Amino acid sequence: MATYALCNPDGSIHSVRRGDALPDELELQLILPEGGSFIDLTGTGAFDTMDILDIHNQYKANAKRQKLIKRR
Numbered sequence: 001m002a003t004y005a006l007c008n009p010d011g012s013i014h015s016v017r018r019g020d021a022l023p024d025e026l027e028l029q030l031i032l033p034e035g036g037s038f039i040d041l042t043g044t045g046a047f048d049t050m051d052i053l054d055i056h057n058q059y060k061a062n063a064k065r066q067k068l069i070k071r072r
Helices: 025-031 052-058
Strands: 002-007 013-019 037-040 059-062 067-070
Touching: 002 052, 002 059, 013 052, 013 059, 052 059
Parallel strands: none
Antiparallel strands: 002 013, 002 037, 059 067
8 A cells, every 4th residue: 555645845744645556647747736745655664554634734744855754
């Protein structure tokens, strides 16, 4: 199961999604916010089993490092 986050340029998470596979390039262009980033969370431990709403509400994006960091 693939887990990924779509993030806004300011680091806020636009959407967290799960599916059988990661989106292809065309689909990614359609769903990614303008100027935003895509972070693949698949196989990154806790994110694989964490509820997607918890990821959305408790984390923000670090676009330079392509990872999520816990909100304070």
